[in-house]
Amino acid sequence: MSPEVLSFFSQLIEKETGIIYDDRNLYQLKGRIEDLCKLFNISTGEDLKKEFSQPIPNSVMRQKLFDNATNNETLFFRDPSFFKAIESFVMREVLLDMPSEIRIWSAASSTGQEALSIAMTLEELSAKVPLPPYTITATDICDKALVKAKAGRYSDFEVMRGLSEDHKKRYFQKEADGWQVKSSLANKIKYGYNNLIRSTVKGPFHIILCRNVLIYQKVEMKKQIIDTLLRQLTPDGGLLLGVGETLLGMSDGVETINIANVMFYRKSAQKNNGAA
Ligand SMILES: C[S@@+](CC[C@H](N)C(=O)[O-])C[C@H]1O[C@@H](n2cnc3c(N)ncnc32)[C@H](O)[C@@H]1O
Numbered sequence: 001m002s003p004e005v006l007s008f009f010s011q012l013i014e015k016e017t018g019i020i021y022d023d024r025n026l027y028q029l030k031g032r033i034e035d036l037c038k039l040f041n042i043s044t045g046e047d048l049k050k051e052f053s054q055p056i057p058n059s060v061m062r063q064k065l066f067d068n069a070t071n072n073e074t075l076f077f078r079d080p081s082f083f084k085a086i087e088s089f090v091m092r093e094v095l096l097d098m099p100s101e102i103r104i105w106s107a108a109s110s111t112g113q114e115a116l117s118i119a120m121t122l123e124e125l126s127a128k129v130p131l132p133p134y135t136i137t138a139t140d141i142c143d144k145a146l147v148k149a150k151a152g153r154y155s156d157f158e159v160m161r162g163l164s165e166d167h168k169k170r171y172f173q174k175e176a177d178g179w180q181v182k183s184s185l186a187n188k189i190k191y192g193y194n195n196l197i198r199s200t201v202k203g204p205f206h207i208i209l210c211r212n213v214l215i216y217q218k219v220e221m222k223k224q225i226i227d228t229l230l231r232q233l234t235p236d237g238g239l240l241l242g243v244g245e246t247l248l249g250m251s252d253g254v255e256t257i258n259i260a261n262v263m264f265y266r267k268s269a270q271k272n273n274g275a276a
Helices: 003-017 026-039 045-052 059-069 081-097 113-126 143-151 156-160 165-171 219-231
Strands: 102-106 134-140 172-175 178-181 189-193 205-210 233-241 254-259 262-267
Touching: 003 026, 003 045, 003 059, 026 045, 026 059, 045 059, 059 143, 081 113, 081 205, 081 233, 081 254, 081 262, 102 113, 113 134, 113 165, 113 189, 113 205, 134 143, 143 189, 156 178, 165 172, 205 219, 219 233, 219 262
Parallel strands: 102 134, 102 205, 134 189, 205 233
Antiparallel strands: 172 178, 233 262, 254 262
16 A cells, blocks of 8 residues: 555544554555455555545545544453542532532544443442432444444453352343443443544533543644533533543643542633633
């Protein structure tokens, strides 16, 4: 595949999703374009580029390209300390204002394990302290991941990654080909498509998780996404990034709340001004 074809697709992906392909991972993009060619029965990357250069490109092909460009790696209770910290944050910060509803946004939810882990965390917290009802909005740019998240069905291997026996028994139903999340838990989550670089999700949310997605974005895009997310927090809300992701040097006027070494971010002036 010629460098021009790779450069055409990497630029298109970056413009539309913010995801960067550079010298370190261009080989992955090559594989993903080849997969797309196979899927649409197109002989070469050059021919695929022609399809994308039409005045009105095929929208199904475009979405498949962006689906293929994403890395959907996730697991249940990824970095377990975050879920302990969410529990403490809800008790220490969110409940103080006695909200009529707790609103949480999993802003790059992939196949749903993160949103379900939050739901299980809040279910367990509600057995310890009185909680108002809660809703979890879970969004992603990848249609394929969203279809799986909405179906709520996970393989033996997927449930082995992070789910305790107790969680499995309590919230999942064994089926012939895997595990189906029970509707009592699934009903707490609303899944939908959202592109973080042109986000249309409206808060305010008490907690927003945007974990393990900014690593694939360049600095200007990270700043834009972070700004968008901070604007959708309640005055007492907190934004969570992934392990190793930080707002240091990225956003002015941000205050951090450290709960057991997990950082929650919010705009420092927000408490006085209210959410946008
Ligand atoms: C590595 S997964 C992380 C999933 C989950 N947050 C976790 O930490 O386990 C990254 C997710 O970000 C999504 N993503 C990448 N760029 C995006 C964008 N511009 N808008 C929304 N989601 C995006 C991908 O589709 C993918 O599902």
